[in-house]
Amino acid sequence: MRIGVLTGGGDCPGLNAVIRSVVRTATTHYDSEVIGFRDGWRGLLEDRTTPLDIAAVDGLLTRGGTTLGSARVAPERLDAGIAEMKGVLARHGVDVLIPIGGEGTLTAAHLLSQAGVPVVGIPKTIDNDIDETDLTFGFDTAVSIATEMIDRLHTTAESHQRVLLVEVMGRHAGWIALHAGLASGAHLTLVPEEPFDIDEVCRLVTARFERGDSHVIGVVAEGATPLPGTMPLRDGGLDEYGHRRFTGVASQLGEELERRTGKEVRTTVLGHVQRGGTPTSFDRVLATRFGLHATIAAHAGEHGQMVALHGTEIELVPLARAVARLKTVSASRLAETGAFTG
Ligand code: F6P
Numbered sequence: 001m002r003i004g005v006l007t008g009g010g011d012c013p014g015l016n017a018v019i020r021s022v023v024r025t026a027t028t029h030y031d032s033e034v035i036g037f038r039d040g041w042r043g044l045l046e047d048r049t050t051p052l053d054i055a056a057v058d059g060l061l062t063r064g065g066t067t068l069g070s071a072r073v074a075p076e077r078l079d080a081g082i083a084e085m086k087g088v089l090a091r092h093g094v095d096v097l098i099p100i101g102g103e104g105t106l107t108a109a110h111l112l113s114q115a116g117v118p119v120v121g122i123p124k125t126i127d128n129d130i131d132e133t134d135l136t137f138g139f140d141t142a143v144s145i146a147t148e149m150i151d152r153l154h155t156t157a158e159s160h161q162r163v164l165l166v167e168v169m170g171r172h173a174g175w176i177a178l179h180a181g182l183a184s185g186a187h188l189t190l191v192p193e194e195p196f197d198i199d200e201v202c203r204l205v206t207a208r209f210e211r212g213d214s215h216v217i218g219v220v221a222e223g224a225t226p227l228p229g230t231m232p233l234r235d236g237g238l239d240e241y242g243h244r245r246f247t248g249v250a251s252q253l254g255e256e257l258e259r260r261t262g263k264e265v266r267t268t269v270l271g272h273v274q275r276g277g278t279p280t281s282f283d284r285v286l287a288t289r290f291g292l293h294a295t296i297a298a299h300a301g302e303h304g305q306m307v308a309l310h311g312t313e314i315e316l317v318p319l320a321r322a323v324a325r326l327k328t329v330s331a332s333r334l335a336e337t338g339a340f341t342g
Pocket of ligand 1: 010011102125126127169170171222275
């Protein structure tokens with residue numbers, strides 16, 4: 001059998017571990033061949049490939065990023081390119097395609113699958129917002145990095161009796177903010193799922209200082225928004241993929257907070273550091289198991305599926321179900337932070 005692999009969307013620690021796992025499983029268990037498409041769907045559309053054998057994946061387990069490269073492609077381009085992509089896959093004799101990616105990549109994988117291409121998807125994203133899987137790889141690494149950074153901010157905030165706001169990634173889902181906030185003992189966690197009330201935030205900050213606490217740490221997901229009409233937030237419009245362009249919610253909140261409470265506020269934006277570098281051991285294992293089970297599924301003819309973590313087991317779920325909606329933070333998960341914030 002010949003398997004095609006590609007990595008799409010924003011990169012994430014563990015992608016290389018998956019590629020290695022697919023290649024090792026396909027070669028050693030099945031005597032199959034693997035071919036990589038460069039830069040996600042773009043490489044498939046433009047017929048840019050690279051052979052992937054055991055030597056090519058040597059040393060990849062621990063390396064961040066993706067050796068295949070990644071890119072975002074506008075959904076319209078993908079829609080219009082189905083026939084082209086099928087042609088390229090046929091030319092290379094690809095029997096099954098394994099796309100590794102987040103919501104956009106898996107939605108495209110579903111489209112191709114509906115068009116008759118045998119596909120097994122692998123979910124990745126530091127945001128952890130893919131539905132039907134308990135976790136995606138990359139998330140644990142991002143949370144570990146954010147937690148370490150917030151731990152460091154506690155001590156400097158204490159020394160200066162400041163409010164320190166930390167902006168973490170999380171476009172539609174606040175999983176990183178929720179977990180890093182809980183893990184680092186943040187006093188305030190703002191997520192995209194629940195618009196924040198600036199009056200409440202000011203009350204919390206003032207109350208903490210009034211009772212003699214030395215500092216405030218707030219974790220703010222990049223996609224967090226104020227309740228309509230309560231605080232201005234600059235509008236950055238939409239990018240070419242239809243995503244909202246962020247304008248820095250934490251720094252705008254910080255300015256408003258400083259103005260209203262008179263407390264000194266500093267803002268740290270963690271940005272892409274959360275996506276860089278080597279994956280944690282948890283993500284290496286999850287990525288390796290996803291790659292292994294996706295390759296087994298590919299050979300077993302279980303197509304149109306996505307590998308998913310359920311408890312401790314890796315199982316298959318239909319791609320159609322996995323991309324039907326995003327997995328966001330529920331009100332009850334958010335409420336769990338109540339006893340530890342404020
Ligand atoms: O989807 C993962 C993610 O890291 C989001 O959290 C973030 O909004 C986005 O990618 C940023 O992507 P980029 O800057 O690479 O386009």
